[in-house]
Amino acid sequence: MLQKFFILCSGADADILKTCSKGERNKYAGIGATVFFTAVMAFIASAYALFTVFDNMYTAIFFGLIWGLLIFNLDRFIVSTIKKSSSFKSEFLQATPRILLAVIIAIVISKPLEMKIFEKEINQVILEEKNEMTLTNKQQIATQYSPKIDEINTAILGLKNEIADKEAQTNALYDTYISEAEGAAGTKLLGKGPVYKEKRDKHDVALTELQTLKQSNTDKIATLEAEIAALDLEYTDQVTHTQPIIDGFDGLMARITALDKLPWIPSFFIFLLFLAIETAPIIAKLISPKGSYDYKLEDEESAVRTWVVQKLRQREKVLETDTTINHKIYSDLAEEEEIYNYKKRKAEELLKLQANAFHEVQIKSL
Template sequence: MFKHFFIICSGADTDILKTSSNGEQNKYAGIGATVFFTAVMAFIASSYALYTVFDNAYISIGFGLVWGLLIFNLDRFIVSTIKKRGSFFNQLLQATPRLILALIIAIVISKPLELKIFQKEINQVLLTEKNAMTLQNQDDIALQFSPKETELKQKIKTLQTNIDTKEAEVNTLYNTYITEAEGTSGTNKLGKGPVYKEKRDKHDTALADLQLLKTETKDKITAIELELLELKTNYNLQVANTQPIIDGFDGLMARINALNTLPWLPSFFIFLLFLAIETSPIIAKLLSPKGEYDFKLEDQETAIKTVVEQRVQERKLSVKADFKINDKIYSDLSEEDELYQYKRKKARALMQLQADAFYKQQEKAL
C-alpha cells in the first residue's frame, strides 16, 4: 500500500512500473518517499512561519497545508520531467532549472524551521532590541514635552527668584532700622527717633509686600505644578499607549532580522540539510543508471512519436499526390473538343443576354 502510494508520489507511470522488476519499483518508491516527506517538512515549516504572523493555529495549518501541497506538486513535477536519455551532461543541463527551483524551495522551507530551532536565542535578541526601543521611545516622547516642561520650571524659578530678591530687600531694611535704633549707622543716635520710625515703616511695608508676593507666588507655583503634573501624566499615558507596539515587535520579519544577527554557520548547515533533502530526488534520478523503467518509457514514447511522424508524412504525400492528379485531369480536359464546343456555346448565349440587357437599358434612357 505504502509502496504504491510512494510510486504515485514519484510521478512515474504506474502501468509501466507494474511490468518492471521489484528493484525498479523500490527505486521509484524511494524517490516518491523523498518527495512526500519534503512536502511534509514544507507543511510544518510554513505552518510555523504563518503562526508567527497570524497567531492562529487553524489559519496557519490551513495555509500550511496549501503550501505543502504546492511543494509536493512542484517536486513531483520536477522528478517526473527528468528523462534518462542522452549523455549525463544533457541530463544535467535539462535538470539545471529544476535544481535552481529546488534551491529556492530549500531556502523557503529551511528559514521557518531555523526560526523555531533558534527560538530562545532569537527571543533574547528581540528582548535586547525591545529594551533599546523602549528607552529610545521614552526619549523621543520626552522631546515632545521637554520644551513645555522647561518653560514651566523656568517660570517657577523666576517666581522663586522674585521672592528671594524681595526677602533680601526686606532683610536689608530690617538691618537698616535695627542699626538706626542701636545708633551704629544712619544718624548714629541711640534710640527710636523719627528716622528709626521712617525706616521701620519702610521695612514693614516691604514685609507686607513680601507676604503678599509669597501668597500670590504660591498660587502661581501651585497652578504651574498642576500643569507639570498634567504634562507628566500625558507623557506616561503616551508611553503606555506606544509600549504595546514595542512589546508586539516579534513578527516574522523581526525574527528573521534577529536570526541574521546570530552566527551564520548553524543556519547555513540547516540550509544545506534542507537543500540536500530537496534536491535528493533530482540527484538520485541523475546519478541512477538507466533502468528497465526508463527503457520501457522511452520505447513507449518513441513508438508514439514514430506513429505520429509517419501519419504526418503520409498526409503530406497524399496532398502532393492529389495536386498532381488534379493537374493532369484538368490538362487532359483542356484538350477535348467536345468540352470546348460546349463552353463556346454557353459563352455565346451569355454574350447575347448581355447585349439584350444593354439594349433595353439604353431604350429606357431614351
C-alpha cells in the first residue's frame, strides 16, 4: 500500500511498473518518497515562515499546506517528464528550470528555520537594536523640547540674578548706614545724625524694592517652572507613546536583518541543506540508471508516435488523391455541351427576373 502511494507520488505509470521487476518498482517508490518528503519539508518551513508574519496558527497551516501541495505537484510533474536517455546532458537540460527554482525556494524556506535555530542570538541582536533605538528616540524627542527648556531656564536664572543683585545693593546700603552710625565711615561722627537718617532712608527704600522684586520674580519663576514641568510631562508622554512601536520591532524583516548580522557560515550550510532537499527529487531521477520501465515507456510512446505519424501521412495522401480526382472530374464536365446549355438557360432566366424586379421598383418610386 505504501509502495503504491510513493509510486503515485513519483508520477510513474503504475500499469507499466506492474510488468517490471520488483527492483524497478522500489526505485520509483524511492523517487516518489523523495518527492513526498520534500513537499512535507516545504509545508513545515513555509508554515513557520507564515506564522512569523500572520501570528496565526490556522492561517499559517492553511497557506503552508497550499505551498506544500504546490511544491509536491511541481516536483511530481518535472520528475515524471524527465525522460531517461543515453545523454546525461539532455536530461540535465530538462531539469535546469527546476534546479534554478530549487535555489530560489531553498533561500526562501531556509530563512524561517534559520531564524528559529538562531532565535536566541537574534533576540539578543534585536534587544541591542531596541536599546539603541530607545536612546535615539529619547534624544530626538528631547531636541524638540530642549531649546525651549533652556530658554526658560535662562530666564529663571536672569530673574534670580536680578534678585541677588538687588540684595547685594540693599546689603551695601545697610552696611553704609550702620558704619555711619558707628562712626567707622562717612562723617566719622558717632551717633544717628542727619547723614545717618538719609542713608537709612535709602536702605529702607531699597529694602522695600527688594521685597517687591522678590515677590514679583518669585511669581514669574513659579510660572516658568510650571512651563518646564508641562514640557517635561509632554516629553514623557511622547516617549511613552512611541515606545510601543520600538517594543514591537521584532517582525519578520527585523529578524531577517538581525540574522544577517550573525556569522554567515552556519546560515550558508543550512541553505545548502535545504538546497539538497529541494533538488533531491531531480537528483534522484537524474542519477537513477535507465531500467526496464524506461525502455517499456519509450516503446509505448514510440508506438503511439509512429501510429500518429502514419495516420497523418495517410490523411495527407487521401487529400492529395481526392484533389486530383476532383480536378479531373470537373475538367471533364467543363467540356460537356449539355451542361453548358443548361447553365446558359438558367442564367438567362435569372437575368430576366432581375430586370423585372428592377422595373417594378422604378414604377413604385414614381
